[in-house]
Amino acid sequence: MPKTEASAPGRICMQLTRAHGTASGSKGSHYKGIPLSLALSDTGGNTHMPDVKVKNPWHRPVVIVLVAFIAVGIITMVSISVVQHKPLPQKYKYGIVLDAGSSHTSVFIYQWPAEKENNTGMVQQLHTCNVKGKGISSYSANPNGAGTSLQECMDEAKQKIPAHRHSETPVYLGATAGMRLLKMEDDPASEKVLVSVERSLKTYPFSYQGARILSGQEEGAFGWITVNYLNENLRKPTGTLGALDLGGASTQITFVPQQEIESYDNSIDFRLYGNDYQLYTHSFLCYGKDQVLKLSMGEKLRSTPDKTHHIELKDPCFHPGYNLSKTVQSVFDTPCMQTVNMQNETFTHVGTGNWVQCQESIRKVFNTSHCPYSSCSFNGVFLPSVDGNFGAFSAFYFVMDFLNLTNDSFDKTKQKLMTYCSTPWKKIVENHPRIKEKYLSEYCFAGTYILTLLEDGYKFTPENWNDIKFIKKIGDSDAGWTLGYMLNLTNMIPAEDPDTPLMPHGGYVTFMLLFSLLIVVLLLMAYMYFRRSTRSGQKDIV
Ligand SMILES: Nc1nc2c(ncn2[C@@H]2O[C@H](COP(=O)(O)OP(=O)(O)OP(=O)(O)O)[C@@H](O)[C@H]2O)c(=O)[nH]1
Ligand SMILES: [Ca+2]
Incomplete structure (x- = not known):
């Protein structure tokens, strides 16, 4: 047995293991089939050997364990950050706006990803349904007919929106110039028409938010908001x-x-x-x-x-x-x-x-x-x-x-x-x-x-x-004005620009992975460098 083998407790034992492993073809932390801890204790206490320890600071099992810990640490860190930032499965929210125009009524169903509702351009039109017949203002002589006319399209809305979202789906009805004219001409008749559509809309499982006549300014402004929201102009200079x-x-x-x-x-x-x-x-x-x-x-x-x-x-x-x-x-x-x-x-x-x-x-x-x-x-x-x-x-x-x-x-x-x-x-x-x-x-x-x-x-x-x-x-x-109207009433366009992450999710994950990989590679290179210098140190000693 070489001198170094018998004398040095910890560090020398590592050299022995390596020398033995090379000779016998076995790897790992056993010495002649005896577990490392046992081999260490067997050799402990011997102090008469020359001090070669200083030139050989690396002990293979310790480094392996260290590298393994770092690798596991990095993988855990990346995994946690990936899971933490992973977008949840898309959950959509819905909103319904009835455009009660002078010539006809249209029902618009909008949807948007629940967790991104304050971002511009996120709300999209899911479905539209044109109510049969004329606009609600044409029902002045038969107000009940106004409410009834909406049923077919509202039944369709019930089919289009998942049932578990019904109760939280807001419904708005906005009437425009036809009803403005009817109100000028016959105020009680316009009230009756609004009561009729309200009664009809309340029979649905959605969250009814009101039926009213929009002012001309609102109609213009909400149309402007719609086109600029959809064009994503609002957050750009x-x-x-x-x-x-x-x-x-x-x-x-x-x-x-x-x-x-x-x-x-x-x-x-x-x-x-x-x-x-x-x-x-x-x-x-x-x-x-x-x-x-x-x-x-x-x-x-x-x-x-x-x-x-x-x-x-x-x-x-x-x-x-x-x-x-x-x-x-x-x-x-x-x-x-x-x-x-x-x-x-x-x-x-x-x-x-x-x-x-x-x-x-x-x-x-x-x-x-x-x-x-x-x-x-x-x-x-x-x-x-x-x-x-x-x-x-x-x-x-x-x-x-x-x-x-x-x-x-x-x-x-x-x-x-x-x-x-x-x-x-x-x-x-x-x-x-x-x-x-x-x-x-x-x-x-x-x-x-x-x-x-x-x-x-x-x-x-x-x-x-x-x-x-x-x-x-x-x-x-x-x-049209309907989307802008809903965005406004649901506060989906914030007055202030919401904070956004520094980089998008995909970029963030890629960055983290590449960066972690770089750390692992650097550690390995450092390990190999020190191993080589340790070896050449040993050769010098021998
Ligand atoms: N050619 C054609 N005309 C349409 C169509 N839809 C509506 N119109 C007509 O275009 C005009 C304007 O329609 P809308 O924009 O729906 O008007 P409205 O909302 O009912 O009326 P306001 O309350 O004044 O806004 C009306 O004369 C409609 O009859 C369509 O698909 N094709
Ligand atoms: Ca219109």
């Missing part, structure tokens, strides 16, 4: 998108202006994700596309010189060859204008298809005779100069999309509209056999109204015409 909404009975314009807002009524302040926004917004009641058609036709009927005989109303906004008998009542059944005395209950609506004359007739519904501010749109309403990009949705989109005018220059739009309006009605019907004739007949008028509203009303020019993007959806969600 980049500009925002203006919102243009065209309904059946009202139209809204909302944007962040460059100049001062001169009228208090048109100003709304928001603090969202730590940024302050001062919005200009205006809602023109009676300037939705259905009401403007009535205004325009009413104006034409009013200016007919002979009201005693049957009237043939020649209308340049309808196609040549269009000829339909309509009731006078269907034009004047609105609080947006005063009725006119006519001998006959019906008139014949005759299309002439002349775009220039059509635009002239539409211009008459805009009163531009007075403006108490530095600049106005029409009817004495303040309008700062339009600035930046705009998202134009609802009927702005339906109409321009049908007319294939969503991507054209201003001049091309005008030119295509001219051609379209002069196309004979017969040909239009032939080209679109599946579209309801009522809708089909109104596109020339609607397209011309949109162009006139944007150009004459809002002062868009051929130069900035293409700043207007005609949109229906952003991602999977419809552009």
Whole structure:
């Protein structure tokens, strides 16, 4: 046996083990089949050997145990941090908003990951259902019918949302211009309609949060929030998108202006994700596309010189060859204008298809005779100069999309509209056999109204015409006021920017793993380096 083997208690024994293991082919911490602890005690107490211990500080079992401990420690640390930060299985929350518009009601179901509800862009539209029939304001003579009309879509909502989430799912109903007009016309009737829809919605297992008429400012502002939330503009320093909404009975314009807002009524302040926004917004009641058609036709009927005989109303906004008998009542059944005395209950609506004359007739519904501010749109309403990009949705989109005018220059739009309006009605019907004739007949008028509203009303020019993007959806969600309304009422857009982790979960895990791996590799390299220097130290001794 070499000298070193017999004498040194701990450290020398390690060398012995290694020497023996190499010779016999055995590894590990046994000495001649005796456990290490026993071998150590066997050799203990011998002090007569020369002091070679100083040059050989590494004992293999100790280092192995140490490295193993460090490795286990690192793995445990990484595992814990990974588990700690692992996203929980996606739990979704849901919300329902009923858009009770003047022409119809739509039910929107939204969903969002429960743990990320304050992040921008997280809420998405899961489902939408169009209520059959007209808007709730059309039930003024039969209020109960308003509530009943919602049942089919609400039953669908019950199917779409998991049952265990029903009781915590908020339901909001917001009514817009149709109900605003009904309230003006017949306040008790509008109350009855609201009571009816409330009664109906309360029969569902959701968390009913109320049914109310939105103000025009709310409608405009929530539409603006929706498009900017969906575009993820709100947490970035980049500009925002203006919102243009065209309904059946009202139209809204909302944007962040460059100049001062001169009228208090048109100003709304928001603090969202730590940024302050001062919005200009205006809602023109009676300037939705259905009401403007009535205004325009009413104006034409009013200016007919002979009201005693049957009237043939020649209308340049309808196609040549269009000829339909309509009731006078269907034009004047609105609080947006005063009725006119006519001998006959019906008139014949005759299309002439002349775009220039059509635009002239539409211009008459805009009163531009007075403006108490530095600049106005029409009817004495303040309008700062339009600035930046705009998202134009609802009927702005339906109409321009049908007319294939969503991507054209201003001049091309005008030119295509001219051609379209002069196309004979017969040909239009032939080209679109599946579209309801009522809708089909109104596109020339609607397209011309949109162009006139944007150009004459809002002062868009051929130069900035293409700043207007005609949109229906952003991602999977419809552009409209409903999402913004829900985000606001559920406090899902915080005033201050919430703290976010330094890096995303995936990046964090990768970083931790790589960093741990680096530590292990460094430790191993250090171990090998010291082992080699220990060996060369031994050789020196031998
Ligand atoms: N072509 C076409 N027109 C539509 C469609 N949906 C609605 N409209 C018409 O477009 C106009 C505006 O519709 P909406 O934006 O739903 O209006 P609303 O919300 O009922 O009305 P407001 O209360 O004024 O906002 C109405 O004249 C509708 O009849 C559609 O899918 N296609
Ligand atoms: Ca609407």
